[in-house]
Amino acid sequence: MDPALTPEQEAVRRTLRELLAKHSGPDEVRTASADPQGYDAELWHRLADQLGLPGLALPTAYGGIGLGPVELALACEESGRALLPSPLLASSVLASTAVRILGTGQQRAELLPALAGGARTGALITAAAPALALGLIPAGPGDGLPDGTTAGGGRAGGIQARPAPEGDGWLLYGEAGEALDGARADLLVVAAHTGGFPRSRTVLFLVEAASPGLARTRLAAMDDTRTLARVEFRDTPAVPLGDPERDASPGLARTGLYAALAVAAEAVGAAEQCLTRTVEYVQVRKQFGRAVGSFQAVKHRLADVYVAVETARSAVHYAAWTLERDEETGDRSGEGEAAAATAVPLALAHALESLRTAAADAVQLHGGIAITWEHDAQLYFKRAAADELLFGPPHLLRARAAELANLFGPTPVPVPVPAPVPTPAPVTVRQEA
Amino acid sequence: MSLRIVVCVKYVPDATGDRRFADDNTTDRDSVDGLLSELDEYGVEQALKIAEASGDAEVTVLTVGPDDAKDALRKALSMGADKAVHVNDDDIHGTDVIGTSAILAKAIEKTGFDLVVCGMASTDGTMGVIPALLSERLGVPQVTLLSEVGVEGGTVKGRRDGDAATELLEASLPAVVSVTDQSGEARYPSFKGIMAAKKKPVESLDLDDLGIEADEVGLAGAWTAVDSATARPARTAGTIVKDEGEGGKQLAEFLASQKFI
Numbered sequence: 001m002d003p004a005l006t007p008e009q010e011a012v013r014r015t016l017r018e019l020l021a022k023h024s025g026p027d028e029v030r031t032a033s034a035d036p037q038g039y040d041a042e043l044w045h046r047l048a049d050q051l052g053l054p055g056l057a058l059p060t061a062y063g064g065i066g067l068g069p070v071e072l073a074l075a076c077e078e079s080g081r082a083l084l085p086s087p088l089l090a091s092s093v094l095a096s097t098a099v100r101i102l103g104t105g106q107q108r109a110e111l112l113p114a115l116a117g118g119a120r121t122g123a124l125i126t127a128a129a130p131a132l133a134l135g136l137i138p139a140g141p142g143d144g145l146p147d148g149t150t151a152g153g154g155r156a157g158g159i160q161a162r163p164a165p166e167g168d169g170w171l172l173y174g175e176a177g178e179a180l181d182g183a184r185a186d187l188l189v190v191a192a193h194t195g196g197f198p199r200s201r202t203v204l205f206l207v208e209a210a211s212p213g214l215a216r217t218r219l220a221a222m223d224d225t226r227t228l229a230r231v232e233f234r235d236t237p238a239v240p241l242g243d244p245e246r247d248a249s250p251g252l253a254r255t256g257l258y259a260a261l262a263v264a265a266e267a268v269g270a271a272e273q274c275l276t277r278t279v280e281y282v283q284v285r286k287q288f289g290r291a292v293g294s295f296q297a298v299k300h301r302l303a304d305v306y307v308a309v310e311t312a313r314s315a316v317h318y319a320a321w322t323l324e325r326d327e328e329t330g331d332r333s334g335e336g337e338a339a340a341a342t343a344v345p346l347a348l349a350h351a352l353e354s355l356r357t358a359a360a361d362a363v364q365l366h367g368g369i370a371i372t373w374e375h376d377a378q379l380y381f382k383r384a385a386a387d388e389l390l391f392g393p394p395h396l397l398r399a400r401a402a403e404l405a406n407l408f409g410p411t412p413v414p415v416p417v418p419a420p421v422p423t424p425a426p427v428t429v430r431q432e433a
Numbered sequence: 434m435s436l437r438i439v440v441c442v443k444y445v446p447d448a449t450g451d452r453r454f455a456d457d458n459t460t461d462r463d464s465v466d467g468l469l470s471e472l473d474e475y476g477v478e479q480a481l482k483i484a485e486a487s488g489d490a491e492v493t494v495l496t497v498g499p500d501d502a503k504d505a506l507r508k509a510l511s512m513g514a515d516k517a518v519h520v521n522d523d524d525i526h527g528t529d530v531i532g533t534s535a536i537l538a539k540a541i542e543k544t545g546f547d548l549v550v551c552g553m554a555s556t557d558g559t560m561g562v563i564p565a566l567l568s569e570r571l572g573v574p575q576v577t578l579l580s581e582v583g584v585e586g587g588t589v590k591g592r593r594d595g596d597a598a599t600e601l602l603e604a605s606l607p608a609v610v611s612v613t614d615q616s617g618e619a620r621y622p623s624f625k626g627i628m629a630a631k632k633k634p635v636e637s638l639d640l641d642d643l644g645i646e647a648d649e650v651g652l653a654g655a656w657t658a659v660d661s662a663t664a665r666p667a668r669t670a671g672t673i674v675k676d677e678g679e680g681g682k683q684l685a686e687f688l689a690s691q692k693f694i
Binding site: 007008011012015018019050051052053056065066067071 | 507508511620621622623624625627628630631
């Protein structure tokens with residue numbers, strides 16, 4: 001692989017960085033997150049119309065730009081650097097990717113152009129935290145079922161779907177406690193459980209914002225730059241995304257890889273911004289007659305942050321590359337997907353930790369000013385903490401990667417060829433009572 | 434017949450970087466990142482607007498500069514220009530504004546043009562005389578420093594905002610215009626444009642292609658010579674006048690001592 005970015009990739013990054021530096025500074029970010037919608041709609045439309053940001057990683061056939069995971073990661077690095085409040089993660093990554101992977105041809109053609117063009121926004125609603133629902137961390141203990149699903153609907157538990165008693169529609173019942181962009185999205189893509197115990201499966205459903213029996217409340221979130229909502233479904237009519245007879249978990253897990261990549265890249269961008277601003281500050285702030293940055297204790301600490309940020313960036317770029325390679329080769333052996341399925345959660349784990357380190361050290365090295373409301377360090381610190389709750393924690397991301405790589409699983413032992421056994425006597429079929 | 438627009442752009446050292454002179458007193462381009470001059474972005478923007486309005490136009494971006502100047506061309510192509518011309522020759526190093534205008538004029542003639550669009554000045558040399566020199570060399574009218582520009586039929590019309598008056602100007606094509614930073618914010622390259630720029634043609638020319646002798650340009654051919662350059666002295670602390678009843682008087686004395694009043 002050639003790790004260098006192409007001139008086009010550099011241009012994608014530079015363009016977004018310049019635009020956000022001009023139009024999404026710390027003040028704009030605060031204003032936008034205080035807005036009832038939670039983002040600057042004008043800026044979002046500008047990013048959509050002028051740059052094509054929402055459709056960056058969507059196929060050109062559906063009105064996208066047709067770029068891949070590497071460009072997506074670069075763009076997210078920039079949105080993370082600015083802590084840009086926007087529908088980028090929820091709509092352009094989560095909802096759009098789910099529709100792209102799981103939707104029927106007709107659904108893709110109907111839904112994706114509006115999402116790619118920024119005319120509409122979407123959100124992926126899961127009852128559990130995204131990390132669990134998207135298969136980025138191991139399912140909870142005590143599940144007892146061989147495929148890792150928990151009782152009560154596994155990773156999709158909390159929202160149940162059943163065929164409507166009349167007609168051929170479906171009804172959803174249940175609630176999602178913390179859904180990214182749940183309150184403002186025009187189109188909800190909802191992961192629900194159906195089939196009871198015997199035919200237990202996760203199915204994705206499409207719910208329009210104006211549907212009956214739908215209640216959405218924006219929550220006061222720790223990290224205000226991402227909006228969270230409680231979304232309640234009380235027999236809300238819904239249309240299945242793709243085939244409702246098939247389990248959507250693999251598609252959901254694949255969507256999870258794109259989301260994890262985006263979150264990881266945002267974390268790297270945010271971490272780098274923390275580092276940059278701290279380095280600027282320690283060169284200006286004087287104590288004992290010299291800049292505090294000249295003290296070794298400060299220098300060494302910042303060197304450690306630098307290492308954390310750069311290694312995280314490398315891990316994220318590698319993860320993006322594994323996803324891209326998997327897409328390009330269209331390898332159906334599953335080898336490419338397996339590589340991405342371990343590389344992406346590992347990169348996310350490292351990126352979340354590096355953001356936590358960078359944000360915490362930014363607070364420490366800025367001194368008292370950093371714990372004021374007016375200073376921006378708190379915004380980054382809260383982003384770090386919130387990301388861990390939604391898409392972490394890092395140790396479980398690593399546990400999942402280990403699980404997928406079968407690191408601690410039973411080693412396949414060559415089985416001796418068994419001696420031929422006599423055919424067993426025919427079993428009598430048990431009669432149902 | 435489509436409208437042929439040529440935009441002259443310059444690849445300049447980033448103004449936010451630490452700019453300095455090289456040993457031969459020319460601009461040091463190695464130690465600082467370069468980019469498309471911000472003032473030329475306005476030129477590209479207006480050219481693209483004119484092209485969009487006419488519906489049948491071809492925008493060529495032209496630069497004279499070292500290998501890295503391709504970056505500036507790529508940015509202009511990403512913004513939406515159709516093709517690019519890059520004049521690059523080792524003998525051009527150190528050329529002054531007179532020489533540069535000679536090279537540009539030859540390249541413009543070779544490309545063919547109906548309208549030449551320039552920025553108001555470069556952000557490094559800030560001479561701002563290229564448009565006038567070009568109009569003289571090409572023998573066409575010049576309409577400079579416009580804050581609003583458009584092409585109708587065979588004429589280019591524009592508005593020049595002066596300190597004392599606003600002038601409405603027009604000239605018949607072919608013509609040279611320059612636009613100011615008040616002409617409208619330059620667009621950002623779209624992601625689609627960035628990908629499309631990869632496939633757009635960039636023509637490379639050297640002095641031989643343009644029929645220019647090496648001694649007419651370059652450091653030796655320059656009409657001006659820089660003997661020495663001194664860095665601007667560091668800013669010194671100002672004088673603070675404390676008002677203890679005599680503040681106004683002290684202020685007046687200070688201003689008088691500095692010959693301000």
